[in-house]
Amino acid sequence: MINFICILVASYKTLKMASNTKYKFEWKDLGDIDLGRPNLGVNTNVLVYRLMQYTMRDVLEKHWGAEKTNDFFIEAGYKAGTEFCKNVLNCTLDFDGFVADLSDNLEKYGIGILRIEKADTESLSFVLTVSEDLDCSGLPYSGVAFCDYDEGFISGILNHYTKKDFKVKEIDCWGTGDRTCRFTVDMLTT
Numbered sequence: 001m002i003n004f005i006c007i008l009v010a011s012y013k014t015l016k017m018a019s020n021t022k023y024k025f026e027w028k029d030l031g032d033i034d035l036g037r038p039n040l041g042v043n044t045n046v047l048v049y050r051l052m053q054y055t056m057r058d059v060l061e062k063h064w065g066a067e068k069t070n071d072f073f074i075e076a077g078y079k080a081g082t083e084f085c086k087n088v089l090n091c092t093l094d095f096d097g098f099v100a101d102l103s104d105n106l107e108k109y110g111i112g113i114l115r116i117e118k119a120d121t122e123s124l125s126f127v128l129t130v131s132e133d134l135d136c137s138g139l140p141y142s143g144v145a146f147c148d149y150d151e152g153f154i155s156g157i158l159n160h161y162t163k164k165d166f167k168v169k170e171i172d173c174w175g176t177g178d179r180t181c182r183f184t185v186d187m188l189t190t
């Protein structure tokens with residue numbers, strides 16, 4: 001009987017693990033926050049957001065190494081950017097209108113303050129900055145650009161809007177001693 005129960009428990013755990021690996025994020029998974037937090041509301045403290053992100057990075061790096069962890073953050077950011085574009089932004093606007101809408105929403109959601117420093121709308125090549133960035137503004141110098149999640153996020157947004165692929169690279173960050181995050185954005189031609 002005990003063996004039977006052990007088998008049942010083991011099967012349940014296997015099933016649970018298997019079902020966990022099938023999880024695929026959807027916007028509705030974010031839930032009805034107004035309903036669920038009638039007193040606390042939609043806002044939280046940036047410290048709490050960063051606490052989750054940097055402890056997550058710590059654990060992922062311990063298990064998978066720094067390079068793989070960066071890839072995970074870029075991939076998660078890309079998914080987030082795609083869903084953010086799909087569910088929050090107005091993709092029917094022309095490019096200037098879209099950038100204005102993006103800028104407004106990045107501020108509205110407390111993600112950062114967007115500025116386009118250089119734009120080549122023919123080749124879809126840009127240099128943009130995000131100041132007061134949610135992920136890194138105020139971080140001490142470490143010599144490392146931390147905003148790989150943002151790289152994926154920007155790439156996901158632009159891919160969903162233009163249906164083209166982009167290479168986004170952070171070249172300045174609070175982590176590298178700068179006071180804004182600066183990204184190069186280049187459309188991939190192959």
Ligand SMILES: [Zn+2]
Binds near residue numbers: 136145175180
């Ligand atoms: Zn940064």
